Amino acid sequence: MGVEVATLTSTALRAMVPLTLAAVGEVITERSGVVNIGLEGIMLMSALGAAYVSYFSGSPYLGVLAGVAVGVAVGLVHGAVSVHLRGDQIVAGVGVNILAYGVAVVTLMRVWNSYGQSPWVPKVPRIPAGPLGEISWFFPLTLAVAAASWYYLFRTKGGLRLRAAGEDPAAAEAMGVNVFRVRFLATVIGAALSGLAGAYMSVDYVGQFTKQMTAGRGFIALANVVFSNWNPLVAVGGGLIFGFFDGLATYLEIVMRSPAMGFLLKTIPYAATLAIVSAAVGRVRPPAAVGRPYSRE
Amino acid sequence: MRLGLGSPGRYAGPLAEVSLSLAIGLAAGAAVLAGVGADPARGIYAMFSWALSDPSAVLDRATPILLTGLGFAVAARASLFNIGMEGQMYLGGLVALVVSLATREPVLPTLAGVAVGAGYGALAGILKVYRGVNEVVSTIMLNWIAYFLLGYFVTIYYPSPQRPWRSLDVPVTARFPRVSELPTAFLVAVAAALVMLYLLWWTSLGYDIRAVGLQPKAARYGGADPRRVTAISMALSGGVSGLAGVLVVLGRSFYLDSHASVMAGMGFDGIGVALVGRNHPVGIVLSSALFALMAVGGHGMQLEVGVPRELVEAVTGVVIFALAVPEAYRMLASALRFGRGAGGTSEGGG
Numbered sequence: 001m002g003v004e005v006a007t008l009t010s011t012a013l014r015a016m017v018p019l020t021l022a023a024v025g026e027v028i029t030e031r032s033g034v035v036n037i038g039l040e041g042i043m044l045m046s047a048l049g050a051a052y053v054s055y056f057s058g059s060p061y062l063g064v065l066a067g068v069a070v071g072v073a074v075g076l077v078h079g080a081v082s083v084h085l086r087g088d089q090i091v092a093g094v095g096v097n098i099l100a101y102g103v104a105v106v107t108l109m110r111v112w113n114s115y116g117q118s119p120w121v122p123k124v125p126r127i128p129a130g131p132l133g134e135i136s137w138f139f140p141l142t143l144a145v146a147a148a149s150w151y152y153l154f155r156t157k158g159g160l161r162l163r164a165a166g167e168d169p170a171a172a173e174a175m176g177v178n179v180f181r182v183r184f185l186a187t188v189i190g191a192a193l194s195g196l197a198g199a200y201m202s203v204d205y206v207g208q209f210t211k212q213m214t215a216g217r218g219f220i221a222l223a224n225v226v227f228s229n230w231n232p233l234v235a236v237g238g239g240l241i242f243g244f245f246d247g248l249a250t251y252l253e254i255v256m257r258s259p260a261m262g263f264l265l266k267t268i269p270y271a272a273t274l275a276i277v278s279a280a281v282g283r284v285r286p287p288a289a290v291g292r293p294y295s296r297e
Numbered sequence: 298m299r300l301g302l303g304s305p306g307r308y309a310g311p312l313a314e315v316s317l318s319l320a321i322g323l324a325a326g327a328a329v330l331a332g333v334g335a336d337p338a339r340g341i342y343a344m345f346s347w348a349l350s351d352p353s354a355v356l357d358r359a360t361p362i363l364l365t366g367l368g369f370a371v372a373a374r375a376s377l378f379n380i381g382m383e384g385q386m387y388l389g390g391l392v393a394l395v396v397s398l399a400t401r402e403p404v405l406p407t408l409a410g411v412a413v414g415a416g417y418g419a420l421a422g423i424l425k426v427y428r429g430v431n432e433v434v435s436t437i438m439l440n441w442i443a444y445f446l447l448g449y450f451v452t453i454y455y456p457s458p459q460r461p462w463r464s465l466d467v468p469v470t471a472r473f474p475r476v477s478e479l480p481t482a483f484l485v486a487v488a489a490a491l492v493m494l495y496l497l498w499w500t501s502l503g504y505d506i507r508a509v510g511l512q513p514k515a516a517r518y519g520g521a522d523p524r525r526v527t528a529i530s531m532a533l534s535g536g537v538s539g540l541a542g543v544l545v546v547l548g549r550s551f552y553l554d555s556h557a558s559v560m561a562g563m564g565f566d567g568i569g570v571a572l573v574g575r576n577h578p579v580g581i582v583l584s585s586a587l588f589a590l591m592a593v594g595g596h597g598m599q600l601e602v603g604v605p606r607e608l609v610e611a612v613t614g615v616v617i618f619a620l621a622v623p624e625a626y627r628m629l630a631s632a633l634r635f636g637r638g639a640g641g642t643s644e645g646g647g
Contacts, residue, residue: 037433041614077618087622090378090433094568095621099614101562105607110333115605219437226431263449270438277435278428 006131008244008251014205015250016236016243017138018043018197018214022221023228023235024146025193031153031230032186033166033179034082035089035291038074038096039194040218044211045100046070046198048107051209054121054202063203064124064196071195072188079187083180086293097218104211117210124204138200142236145193149232162186166287169294179294194218216270220246223277229284245272311575314623319573319587322616326608335602347597348590353478357549359589360486361386361560364541365567366585367493368418368534370576372432374497375530376510381421381436382538383564384443387557389414389539390546391447394464394553395455397471397546406471407543414539415532417443422531426524432531440564448555463554473548482548487582489537494578496533506530538564562610566592569613572620588613 022039029036036042046067054063074096081087105115112118126134153159162182164172169179201217202209220242227242228235249268256265327337348355365382372379389410396406421439424430455464473482497503508516509526517523542560546552550559570588574580591613595606 081618081622085622089621091572092618092621094380095614095616095618097614098565098569098617099611102607102609102611102614106329106605106611109605109607216437216441219434222431223434223438226434260449260453263445263452266445267442270441274424274430274435274438277430278424 006133008247010129010133010135011247011251012240012244013135013139014243015246016239017136017142017200018205018217019221019224019242019246020142020146020236020239021138021197021200022194022218023224023239024142024149024232025190025197026221026225027190027228027230027232027235028149028153028162028193029186029190030225030290031166031287032162032183033169033287033289033292033294034079034183034187034190035093036075036078036082036187036190036194037090037093037222038078038100038191038218039093039221040214040216041093041097041100042071042074042191042194043198043201043214043218044104045074046195047202047213048104048198048209050199051118051121051202052107052111054123055118058122060122060124060203063121064199067199067203068192068195071192071198074195075188075191078191079184082187082293083183086295089291089293101211104209108209108211115211118202118208120208121203123207136200136204138204142239145196146232146236153232163287165294166289169289173294173296183294194221197221220269220273223273226277226284226286227280229280230287241276242269242273245269314620315573315575318616318619321619322612325615326612329608329611330602330604333604335604340598340602340604343601344591344594344598346594347600348594351593353475353480354593355586355589356480356483357589358592359585360480360483360548361541361545361563362566362570362588363486363582363585364489364537364544365564366570366574366581367490367567367578368536368538368541368564369567369571370574370578370581371493371497371506371537372418372530372534373571373576374510375506375526376513377422377425377527377530377534378433379418379421379436379531379534380433380565380568381418381439382534382541382567383562384436384440385414385417385535385538386542386545386560386564387440387443387447388417388542390542390553390557390560391450392539393543393546394467395450397467398455398465401468401470403471403473403547406547407540410543411536411539414542415536418535418538419528419532421535422528425531426527444557447553447557451553452555457552464552467547467551471547472551473544480548482544485540485544485548489540490578490582493533493537497578502529538567541567566613569617572617 022043026036026039049070050063050067053066054060078092081092082089108114124137126136129135161177165177165179165182173179201213206213224235224238224242227238246269249265252265253262330337330340365386368382369379392413393406393410396409400406417439421432421435424435425432451464457463457465505521505526508519508521509523513523545560566588570581570585574584591609595609599606
């Protein structure tokens with residue numbers, strides 16, 4: 001029993017990392033007034049970029065950097081479209097998600113001549129952690145990123161300006177905030193954290209790239225943003241809850257060894273996400289100007 | 298004539314935007330082809346000539362994405378972003394298969410598939426109305442749940458004895474026939490587009506849907522209940538998406554497999570189809586044919602220049618992304634009109 005609790009806990013801790021990192025990034029982006037529903041696509045392309053660089057350079061750390069770089073690149077484009085060109089942010093996000101799937105399969109075929117997955121790639125080494133077996137460096141990193149983001153957003157002047165841009169951009173502009181610049185940077189930083197989450201998926205969590213590896217996690221992270229009430233520290237708790245159900249499904253599948261039940265067990269994280277979000281909404285309040293392009297008159 | 302079409306002059310702008318986005322997407326695709334050392338002209342030529350040599354395959358491919366395009370559009374008209382066509386389609390197809398095994402005729406399975414799709418769509422609408430759950434999140438979760446439910450039923454309850462990863466075949470008497478080469482399933486999809494056209498522009502429900510989409514507060518003042526409209530338009534969206542699944546199973550594949558590979562992705566394709574068709578049933582019929590042409594022709598491109606046909610997905614993503622920025626086109630147009638001096642208005646213009 002003790003062993004099972006430990007297994008379940010470490011599975012949940014591993015599953016929470018991408019759900020939390022991507023959610024914290026999106027909290028920063030949305031607090032500034034921009035929505036990016038392309039998290040799923042960013043994670044997929046970053047996982048691919050990280051696996052690619054890790055495979056050919058032999059260094060998983062360079063792979064992580066590549067994953068972040070992919071996130072930054074998408075963030076720059078999404079930021080330019082959302083902020084400067086006042087585009088439809090939701091449509092642009094969907095475009096990224098669809099693009100990502102095409103890019104993933106075309107790259108897999110060209111580079112590894114495989115339709116579904118890459119070969120194994122060098123992984124980031126783990127930290128030994130007693131009864132939990134070993135944990136990933138990404139776990140403390142995720143906690144630190146969430147804490148730093150919370151501190152920045154709610155305890156610094158820069159964070160106040162960022163939130164003002166997302167609540168009332170016209171008033172923020174009157175106070176001397178450069179709304180365009182703040183929103184653009186917040187979009188890039190948010191996308192970079194999704195990129196980090198994607199890199200974790202391939203060069204830490206799994207150790208290879210598969211074309212369906214994100215499996216809706218970008219959208220579960222979006223649910224986590226709502227659940228957290230746009231607060232990075234609460235998003236850690238959300239990541240643990242959503243991660244728990246993700247881990248629970250994997251764990252029960254292994255224990256029950258029934259392919260029939262396997263299909264039903266796989267629905268657990270998604271059904272749980274729906275249930276949790278249904279219960280949480282109503283008690284949360286999004287930033288007032290989120291998703292609405294700002295223009296100076 | 299109230300066709301929702303308006304005067305010809307109204308089309309110039311949207312048509313230019315759509316054409317430019319398609320051109321950007323194709324240019325990106327050509328750049329990828331060139332980047333991997335293939336001849337872009339040969340690739341694109343192979344794509345179109347392959348597709349045009351097999352028109353009934355194009356119509357088969359257009360059928361489901363026409364319907365999921367309508368599904369996206371009817372929700373979008375009510376200002377809802379339904380990206381759950383994929384899951385609604387899966388359930389529609391699954392239910393049609395199961396019912397057809399019992400009834401051995403096509404009518405009841407079709408109605409059942411549409412009803413279940415509608416119910417699944419309405420579920421997301423109801424969660425939005427009563428719990429405030431954003432439809433983008435709820436529909437993606439429902440997509441995954443539908444995907445695994447389909448795998449469960451196909452492999453556990455209705456597996457083919459010879460090939461257990463796929464289902465039993467639809468009885469021959471329950472299939473949508475072909476009249477010479479023309480698939481009747483495609484005619485059903487076009488009929489659905491006409492019904493949607495009528496519904497959106499000739500009925501008071503359609504008026505309410507469009508009013509809520511344009512200006513919810515004013516619509517409420519005019520007597521429309523935005524909550525009811527949200528639930529109904531999501532149900533309509535789910536219904537036509539369910540029909541997409543029905544027509545794939547009863548009209549083309551005649552079976553399902555545990556990964557839904559006979560229809561995977563065709564729900565998401567509906568987003569691109571609807572956006573390129575400007576969320577209008579007539580535009581959607583045309584754009585579904587274009588997307589089907591690219592999808593079928595992708596095989597030809599793959600054979601001819603050896604680049605995977607998923608490149609078409611990447612092109613679609615770029616087209617959608619490009620469609621998100623009409624402001625860019627307005628800026629481009631004004632820059633062309635006023636010469637280089639207009640460049641400085643990039644942030645304040647429009």
